[in-house]
Amino acid sequence: xxxxxxxxxxxxxxxxxxxxxxxxxxxxxxxxxxxxxxxxxxxxxxxxxxxx
Numbered sequence: 587x588x589x590x591x592x593x594x595x596x597x598x599x600x601x602x603x604x605x606x607x608x609x610x611x612x613x614x615x616x617x618x619x620x621x622x623x624x625x626x627x628x629x630x631x632x633x634x635x636x637x638x
Contacts, residue, residue: 588611592609
């Protein structure tokens with residue numbers, strides 16, 4: 587899967603239709619989700635978005 591996602595032809599096709607191709611290993615998933623969650627919380631705080 588990683589080799590396919592990183593194939594220049596696949597990258598070009600994905601990009602052409604608006605996707606940002608990328609590969610992440612399952613073992614890195616929790617770390618990636620935690621990082622993104624922290625980033626989104628910071629964005630929400632900066633924008634003054636509050637939970638209802």
